Amino acid sequence: MKILLLNPNTTADVTDLLHAAGSKVASAGTELVPVTATRGVPYIATRAEAQIGGAIALEMLAEAGPIDAAIIAAFGDPGLFGARELFAFPVVGLAEAAMLTACMLGRRFAIVTFAGALAPWYEECVAMHGLSGRCAGIRTLDGSFQSISDVQAEKEDLLVALANQAVAQDAADVVILSGAPLAGLAAKVRDRIPVPVVDPVAAAMRQAETLAVLKPRKAIAGTFRRPDPKPTIGLAEPLAAIIEHRSPKEGTN
Amino acid sequence: MKILLLNPNTTADVTDLLHAAGSKVASAGTELVPVTATRGVPYIATRAEAQIGGAIALEMLAEAGPIDAAIIAAFGDPGLFGARELFAFPVVGLAEAAMLTACMLGRRFAIVTFAGALAPWYEECVAMHGLSGRCAGIRTLDGSFQSISDVQAEKEDLLVALANQAVAQDAADVVILSGAPLAGLAAKVRDRIPVPVVDPVAAAMRQAETLAVLKPRKAIAGTFRRPDPKPTIGLAEPLAAIIEHRSPKEGTN
Amino acid sequence: MKILLLNPNTTADVTDLLHAAGSKVASAGTELVPVTATRGVPYIATRAEAQIGGAIALEMLAEAGPIDAAIIAAFGDPGLFGARELFAFPVVGLAEAAMLTACMLGRRFAIVTFAGALAPWYEECVAMHGLSGRCAGIRTLDGSFQSISDVQAEKEDLLVALANQAVAQDAADVVILSGAPLAGLAAKVRDRIPVPVVDPVAAAMRQAETLAVLKPRKAIAGTFRRPDPKPTIGLAEPLAAIIEHRSPKEGTN
């Protein structure tokens, strides 16, 4: 089983974190294929960046070879629903997988993260998935951080304290430590938080495997059927080929 | 990995169907332990039966030996939240697992089943999980059936037609074929329905495995922390022991 | 008019409190028939206990002789919807009656109670009745109490303070003092709380009378029609007889 781990951010170090944390819960025989965006921003944190990064995610999916499932590995799930329309393989988002997994562990989950700038985007992501009623709140640290690839080490104690506040004050039954730059942190701090802690990439890894095993058919009806072919101008060639329902032109990409 | 497949109905044939469908998607090395209720009704279909069957499910879980996760294998999830309070191992419900899995395959899922009597209970189950906004509707066949263990064969064509109506008329992106007596049917009819079809026990099997792999800690805070010990009168001994926080008395059950 | 006052808890002292508070608002000619659970827990406080206690409530209702209406006298309404399916007489729950009565006295009611363990169950009860939008919040005392039958005296001042906080800070227009062990407290403290205070058993007493006077027909359609007969194994005989649509066997119960 081959699962694409797509990081729509341009930071390769974060891809490594994601890969490491995802690999720990992968089944024997599952191959995890990491890929990092070559254009965009170091880490997506706002609506505008998600708009751009989601389009880049679609380009990256169009370039993927044969896979059994894909993970869009940015909490906030940029481009997820568009991807679900265009491609025949299953696609899961980091936020989606984390939240749905958390739903099996409690009534309400808290989303705990390292930067306040992420909150509006995350909140709209929760609503987009229809899960606002299951969300106890989004808590973010104040202040800046030194490096996106080391933020989890730098902020570990503050994040644990924040998670404990979410439990004590927001009545959270589960804590999700997000987004991608915190991959792997949940495993380290689980004993310091009194409720189950979900690592989004671990959840996404398992949910992608689940979909790959269940092998759902590609919809040919409903709102996620593949759109009819349509001409395009000026888009990345592999994505253009997908939208136009044709083979990619050689020598492109 | 050892997963309890708990059928809170008294029909052993249905347990066999569940076991067969669950086994097909289990990972190598996963042991599925089926158990059938020895008291209750042949198949739970109403709120009253779910009230009783849920209490029986708690008794059955209290009797389980060491396991890594449990599935309450009746769509409607009788006793699920109570179980999640009392026990340290993860527990998933058939409806819960099917619906959350369906959420990764489309905007709205339809629940398609064989008996109208089930609809009110199912509807309250969807609401209990906070997923009403993701549900395109519940469609049920009219008329009676001959045997609960053969109903999926008897009604196959009608159920496929009903699923197609849900897609065409209710804008469903995904179809869930429920409940327990339809275990295994999704795999047979998937090509005759134009959207992904979810088999609840297959979904539950994978989600139980996911929780067993992620090994979430038992909450000691939040609304699913284990309740404090409390005296009981006249309850089944293993369940009484759990509630009273003591070892079961010898010679009982 | 004969109204069953069913305490699904095993604490007879609480039944006495309920009886006393209910009697004060009963109409002339109304007979209140108290009954206490003989198995279960001293007071239901969690989802698991409500699952079990609700099944016991159904057993107790099946044993009731001819009555005009019944009250399930635990705030949280264990077994209520199942009871409404199975029985021809009207059944009201303590929480249901209190909340609906409170709706006629203000925009939002607060639920004020003596133990934090009750909050998750109460919250799900409010949602189950579709009244979350009318609920200003659930406030609970911290700390333990000495005896369930004396808790209202022990905690009176703290509960009054808590009710005042709910009014000042949660914008509650009405306060419900719950659950069963606080029966009768509302009348004592009403002048110390600046908004109307509802005593659940008083409200339930009046609502049960209302239904007994209005004499609604038993539904033979809709989701609360009586379920079709179904075989049972190992259930309490009177309840089995109800589910199987037959007379109870002699010498049982």
Add this chain to the structure above:
Amino acid sequence: MKILLLNPNTTADVTDLLHAAGSKVASAGTELVPVTATRGVPYIATRAEAQIGGAIALEMLAEAGPIDAAIIAAFGDPGLFGARELFAFPVVGLAEAAMLTACMLGRRFAIVTFAGALAPWYEECVAMHGLSGRCAGIRTLDGSFQSISDVQAEKEDLLVALANQAVAQDAADVVILSGAPLAGLAAKVRDRIPVPVVDPVAAAMRQAETLAVLKPRKAIAGTFRRPDPKPTIGLAEPLAAIIEHRSPKEGTN
């Protein structure tokens, strides 16, 4: 116990219907005091008429002598929340009482009435009470009617058919036959409708009695505390006196 039955419509025949239906369920010793609007419209049916009729209802309540509770006897509850602010005695609305009573008889109630013009107002009334989630729908007859005071006889069969459609097609567990001109009809047709049928004035009669017995204190905090005194110009003298917190001037109204 003295209960004001306030008809904010100018049709005295409808007041008689309301009085007759309300009297049938009144307790021994309850005196029902009917009063009919002397200005306004024959029957309120639109938002504009409800705006005007609600103001008239406030004038009428200001003129009432000492009473234990009041019923605003138009389905749609014109002026109800304003009345609840201004007056110390409890006030219930016909729609409010009918809907809350119906909630104890099923999951969802249908509102069935004789004129399509009423539907928008009724729908906003349901929403105003936060009960949209409990409402299966509003069904109205097409076509005109001959006389508002005889409409229930003229349309009886059509209304019964409509109620049966609401049960069969909208999954209604309870039917409310509204508004005021249908007072008394529920009792006549209850055997021809397969679910409980609620007569709004009967429900309101009982709920007004309930509030009169429970004697809730007048709020001095929260959103229904009495507003501070305020000068007025050109309002009906008794209402002006209430708003200005003074005794009515002699020789007026």
Add this chain to the structure above:
Amino acid sequence: MKILLLNPNTTADVTDLLHAAGSKVASAGTELVPVTATRGVPYIATRAEAQIGGAIALEMLAEAGPIDAAIIAAFGDPGLFGARELFAFPVVGLAEAAMLTACMLGRRFAIVTFAGALAPWYEECVAMHGLSGRCAGIRTLDGSFQSISDVQAEKEDLLVALANQAVAQDAADVVILSGAPLAGLAAKVRDRIPVPVVDPVAAAMRQAETLAVLKPRKAIAGTFRRPDPKPTIGLAEPLAAIIEHRSPKEGTN
């Protein structure tokens, strides 16, 4: 273009404030026609006053000569939906226009006002417009004020502080300074609040112009079609004429 600026309060000074603030944003060629209620209360602040004031607003609209659009200039929108039924010209409310305009400037708006008594009415107004999900909260000053026409000067600094709290603590993206007595304040304090500030009368002025330019047809179907003629008793003559579908009698009003 002629736009009626209807103040349903009796305070002419407030009408002047409204006129001044509205005029500043009016297009060239727009004539703003101010009118002040001659009966009612100095400023509407409660549900009861809104019930009465809304009926008065309908009377005032019935007296208006030919206009292109009307503004009901009290935040809370008394009588708005009734007006929209009765009249052929477009009508907007102060709250409605402010909230819809705010929706184009952010995710959630805060309503900031000078008197706590207004909050319940405002909250019901937000809900009435279906915009509760876009409202970050309603914040009100404590304490009394000296004069309704000078309250904005008296409380300016406190209101700015309150607006800043709404931004910092309630996650408001936009602030609405309401109601009518604060007309013009937004322009003065905009630089002291870190998000866009909406002046309700400025928004209403522009939205009324927009409707006047778009010239929507008067509905002859749907819930805002003009109600059929109906007899009236004792209403203000011009309003009676509108309801009865006839010309006003000479010599009246």
Add this chain to the structure above:
Amino acid sequence: MKILLLNPNTTADVTDLLHAAGSKVASAGTELVPVTATRGVPYIATRAEAQIGGAIALEMLAEAGPIDAAIIAAFGDPGLFGARELFAFPVVGLAEAAMLTACMLGRRFAIVTFAGALAPWYEECVAMHGLSGRCAGIRTLDGSFQSISDVQAEKEDLLVALANQAVAQDAADVVILSGAPLAGLAAKVRDRIPVPVVDPVAAAMRQAETLAVLKPRKAIAGTFRRPDPKPTIGLAEPLAAIIEHRSPKEGTN
């Protein structure tokens, strides 16, 4: 006043339609600056295309010279919230402006359009704006069309019939004829539809003017404050400059 009319589709003929319909309702002195996407698809119709088209809209806005407000002229509002973060001038979407304007004309609006493929995207757009409760439904024509720039003429009669169905069957008070290719149609057919009809570009033109006149400050707090500068790789130069908070490099774009 200078307003950018940004067509994120590549079809210049549709830009002409938008320009013509927008110009008709523009105030004297307003200059409308049309611009058509030079890359992308002829008309955005799905989530994937909106993901891509929204990113293109951000590029186009970054290239705009000094303007007073901008309109993203595709119903569905691709890129709107990202644009509202990045830019200091006000931005409105076609769907947003149409829906908010429709809210002033009735309780619920119907969205009527020419292609079924648009419905899922439109539905998510309505939800994104928090207006689902105000939407009576989305109705779309079946079948294909010949040319996107002539579709309004080709389908005029069918669209009028569909609008009438929305009024009769979905209880719509207002009809929105969308999306961009139908610009100008509302004015032609308004007499054949019994409720107000909104033309999205006309509404957007007026709302953009309104924002330009009100001159709201750019938020420096809240969720639409401008994001902090961030490095980018491989983005269109003017957009990169905006995100990086620097002047665009010469010779680029």
